[in-house]
Amino acid sequence: MAIRLADGSRNRATRDAYGEALLQAARREPRIVALTGDLRDSTRLEAFAGAFPDRFVECGIAEQNMAGIAAGLATCGKIPFVSSFAAFAPGRCYDQIRVLIAQPRLNVKLVSTHGGLTVGEDGMSAQAVEDLAMMRALANMTVIVPADATETAAVIDALVAHDGPAYVRLGRSAVPVLFDEGYRFAVGAAPVVRDGDDVTIAACGIMVTEALEAARALAADGVEARVLNCATLKPLDEAAVVAAARETGAIVTAEEHTILGGLGGAVCEVVAASHPVPVERVGIRDRFGESGAPRALQDAYGLTAAAIAAAARRALSRKRRG
Amino acid sequence: MGQTPDVPALEARAREFRKTILRMITQAGSGHPGGSLSAIDILTALYFHHLRVDPARPQWPDRDRFVLSKGHGCPAWYVVLAARGYFDPSHLWTLRRIGSPLQGHPDMTRTPGVDMSTGSLGMGFSAAIGMALAGKRDGRPYRVYAMLGDGECQEGAVWEAAMFAAHQGLDNLTAIVDRNGLQQTGRTEERVRLDPLAEKWRAFGWEAQEIDGHDMAAIVGALGRARAGTGRPEVIVAHTVKGKGVSFVEGVVGFHGKALTQDELARALAELDGAPAGRG
Structure with a gap:
């Protein structure tokens, strides 16, 4: 839903x-x-x-x-x-x-x-x-x-x-502002903000907006991406992540954080233990930032809808090779 | 507790506590005897004369609070808490064992009477200040006491906390520095100099007293003076001897974090049994 x-x-x-x-x-x-x-x-x-x-x-x-x-x-x-x-x-x-x-x-x-x-x-x-x-x-x-x-x-x-x-x-x-006033938050729940069965994008923070934009771009190519809002990194909604793995067969994580130990790490831990599928992590690749306008930094460090869509295509191709 | 101190009775208690502390640590096979023995006279005065606490109601909202910021001295605290009735003294012989309510450093989730978990140095003091601040803001009558090690005062956060408490005028707060002069690997003055320690506290806006931390009458007197409202937090720099009461442990750096062997324990207990009450 x-x-x-x-x-x-x-x-x-x-x-x-x-x-x-x-x-x-x-x-x-x-x-x-x-x-x-x-x-x-x-x-x-x-x-x-x-x-x-x-x-x-x-x-x-x-x-x-x-x-x-x-x-x-x-x-x-x-x-x-x-x-x-x-x-x-x-x-x-x-x-x-x-x-x-x-x-x-x-x-x-x-x-x-x-x-x-x-x-x-x-x-x-x-x-x-x-x-x-x-x-x-x-x-x-x-x-x-x-x-x-x-x-x-x-x-x-x-x-x-x-x-x-x-x-x-x-x-x-x-x-x-993504959500309207009727939005309900529950600690530990990762709600589906967009439905899809081809690939899942699990995102948090500002990357949820990017994930939704990436999903629209993917849809134009006939790929239906599910978007999970993983606002609670801990305790992670393991049921939602495992369902996504089982039902879509490939996952992209997206976070404004190092790909080590944050949402990407958390999702990989759950998927590897419960239902292994290809996971691609979008985030900062084990380095520090630098000065710049926020949008310029997002572009330079790959924290964008385009980067998520590209990761989704990689995940899909790994899934097909499965 | 009573307003007129029975100093000889407090001294006799402290001497018995010293023996129990050493037995416990030797049985556990590890622990910190030196800093436990330097602190025990003060802890005895606090819990058997000074603090307004009720062991039957450890969560009584208006109880005085005590935070052992030098958490490694907890064997001394556990002995006093058990004697005061917070828990069954049989637990003392489980110190540091798996499943024990008496952890190697204080754990407020396991030990009745422990109001704050501590361990890493320089931070329990800040939590005590939070308790004092809550008391001030809510107009509660309780006081808060925090015991710090002298080596602990090398942690920068102690001075963040000291500055804050003075700025807030927390005269419901008493810090006690166990000035035993030694830290893990040597004399404090050789590692990073602390003196003039009381003057540092005064410069941070605190009322400071310096006492002999093994003179029971002086301890009781200093705690009583610290009760008076001054608009300033109060520090007692208690000059103590690490390992106090056992000749071959006193002032020996090596007994900071090492249990006595069975032979050493037997000699220590014999010394303590032979010592006149109070100057143990």
């Missing part, structure tokens, strides 16, 4: 949706507190800080301490949302996240903006292209990459109700 899509006319950054969604959630749920490390503007928490000064914690440029403070707050019944750039959280506080949050399974939500290459001009030190692999490796950790602003708001609501640690990766730049 395919999901209803928005008309495609609007663009919005997922971080903008986050700031608004958390503010609304905080009005309903008094346990929510928000922490940032001198990034209340970039992570879109200024309105939250203004509305709830007693529930906002400015930690300064000190991500290690911020992660620890969040753990302590969680033991006192708070629901801390910790926001920084993906390069810094998890990058600057990984062991704190591991020992103080993931191991005791505390109810801390790490929501990082500026994930991936599309940070753009600030260049490779600011571009987290390995954060999903880092977080996916932690036991107890839920890992989510929303595809658009609508899904981001739904993810925040779902996480308020979800007990346990989670990492959400958001982007800096405006991206198309």
Whole structure:
């Protein structure tokens, strides 16, 4: 069953949706507190800080301490949302996240903006292209990459109700609004956003938009691609991935992340163990980024609909050779 | 706990705890005797005189919190928690064994009375600050205590945390630095110099006291003074001796992370049995 899509006319950054969604959630749920490390503007928490000064914690440029403070707050019944750039959280506080949050399974939500290459001009030190692999490796950790602003708001609501640690990766730049207001998000579900039986494209984040465009291009050549929105990398919807392998016989993964250890890795693990079929991974090929406009970087690093369509054709030809 | 300390009784307890700690670590075959013995007098004062806790209700929302940021000293903490009634003392003899509630480093999901899992140095302190911040923001009456190792103060995150706590005016927070002068491979002052340690804390906006961390009356007095509201967090730099109480362990770097052999244990227990109460 395919999901209803928005008309495609609007663009919005997922971080903008986050700031608004958390503010609304905080009005309903008094346990929510928000922490940032001198990034209340970039992570879109200024309105939250203004509305709830007693529930906002400015930690300064000190991500290690911020992660620890969040753990302590969680033991006192708070629901801390910790926001920084993906390069810094998890990058600057990984062991704190591991020992103080993931191991005791505390109810801390790490929501990082500026994930991936599309940070753009600030260049490779600011571009987290390995954060999903880092977080996916932690036991107890839920890992989510929303595809658009609508899904981001739904993810925040779902996480308020979800007990346990989670990492959400958001982007800096405006991206198309894919889903209409009726969209339902469930942790651990990979909904089919386009039906097809020839090949599956499993995508997350900004690559869902690219996957849908690739599917349209493939359809023009008579290839019907199924598109899965794998927003939850962990726990991965293994049933949806295995069904895709069984029913379409070939899979392309697409992520704004290294192809090692993220969505591509996760899908390969499941497919290899349960129903081996050809898998082609679209993503960053074991290298770091560089400065440039977001779109130019997507083109240069192969994070495009064209790259996905080409990968789908490779996967199809491997499937036929089977 | 009572407001008038019975110092000789606390000293007698601490001497018995020293023996149990050494037995436990030798039985486990590994662990950290040195930093457990340097911390035990302070832990005894906290749990048998100072903290407002109720072992029958380990999740009581208004309990005082204690975080052992120097998590490797946990054998000393486990002995005190068991004696205080948080769990059956028979568990002490399962330390570090598979399936034990008493892990090699503190695990809040397994051990009643442990409010924060720790292990890697320099981070439990931040969690304690989060607890103190929650107490302040919610107007709760509890205090939060964190014990750090002195070597641990080489971790940069300790100073991120110290800066933050002072900025927030967390006078419901007491840090205790177990200043035993040794770290894993040598003297702190030879690895990366810490002195003047109390002055560093003062420069970060903390009220600082320096005491003899084996003088029970001084420990109790310092903890009591730290209760008074000052608008500033409070640090007690407790000058201690690693391995305190056993002559051939005291000040010996090699006993940072090594269990005593059976022969060494027998000699240590004999020494502790022969020692006058309190200066164990």
